[in-house]
Amino acid sequence: MKLRSAYLASALAAATVIAAPASAQQSDRVTLSSMGGHVMGNPLAKHKLTEYMSYTCNHCAAFEAESHQQLKTNFINKNHVSFEIRNLILNPIDLTAAMLARCGGRTRFFGNHHALLAQQSTWLKKFQSVSPEAMATMNDGTVPERLRKIARASGLDELMKGRGYTAPQIDACLSDKVEQDKILAMTKHATVTLKLTGTPSFTLGGKPLAKVHSWGALQPKLAVLPQ
Template sequence: MKKIAFRLAAITACAVLSMAAAPKSTAPAKSPSGGSWARTTAMTADGSHRLGNPEAPIKLVEFVSYTCPHCAHFHKEADPVLRMAMVPKGQISVTVTNFVRNPVDLTVAMLTNCGDPARFFVRHSAFFASQDKWLAKAQATTREQQQRWYQGEFAARMRAIAGDLGFYDQTGAWGLTRAQTDQCLTDKVMLERIKKQQAEVQALGLEGTPSFTLNGQLLDGHDWQTVSKAIVDKQAELRAGNI
């Protein structure tokens, strides 16, 4: 596996991807208690997180970078429709895979995995909702601060980023102490899972974010308009196949 490379200059760059994959679709599984799939979550082998029916006929995979403004914009547009209208009915599952482009991405990725895995999507949404604030801080950092992000022992670098960007306040709002947050930032098991995701990204030849696959097919577009159209088309295709 190639070593993950970080470039602070690319902190807001969002590029086009070339290919990706998703699990094969199957018939819907039995609905959970209450009839809604909105709270059905799972962590995959590589540390990605899936929301919804694991056997949904439509499977969306999102490759996201937390420092990508377009990813935050997509999340703002898509999440209410997917989470409130489509995922609950078992029509579609949504899997989030990290695309780590820089040390801030890695820090946030570690913190979204800090705590109960079932709460991942809550933390995921919170970091995107506040992205404009902490990303502005990241872009305004001094050379001395950036040196602390890139040089020295891993744990110290993660703590420096979390402190400089106010992430301890975010985790504190979730009931985590600073010591507990620091433990998450140096979770070796989670770090290996995130590295595994990057190995998958590299193997697929991906180059940037945001991008999406639907039932294993790369979508030719990087916004909610493209994704929503692809979902509607796939629904029509599946209905035609069931006649």
């Protein structure tokens, strides 16, 4: 999906890496990178894979569905690849979903991330069916107020309630300026520093992988990495 974000902004001091407790599988480990992205697997792994993604990108949803188990089993749990998710925000509903994905801290992130992408077609379709009159009000109010309107109109709030979050918790997540700044800083890094123009895009060891935007294109590159 091509970039068309109106939400780019500069922000974010480096976030502290938070170590996860040891677990039986490396894919159960979740830490935060210095940029605030969520890292699955050994944060000291030899090969660091990063996805820059959008929650409104159908190719990102396809990548998640196709790679979810294979990436964990064949690469992350073998301890030589870590996998980080960073945001490349394309539009206001994408920002809303990204804020909700971060609800509940690092241990809840990948579950939220997977659920949002698995149900993407449902909540996007609901948002796209909003009346023109209601859509005209989406840009009224503060940023948190706008995000709450989008969450209600799309059913993202109900999705999160189904995952055990209360309405006050959802509102608090959508109002969290610190988390918003992290998301926008990741987007700025992707577009300004790395010059990425679409989602999903990937870096390996911090270097963009040219013409790799799907699991089918990424998997062969991971398969030849030394363990």
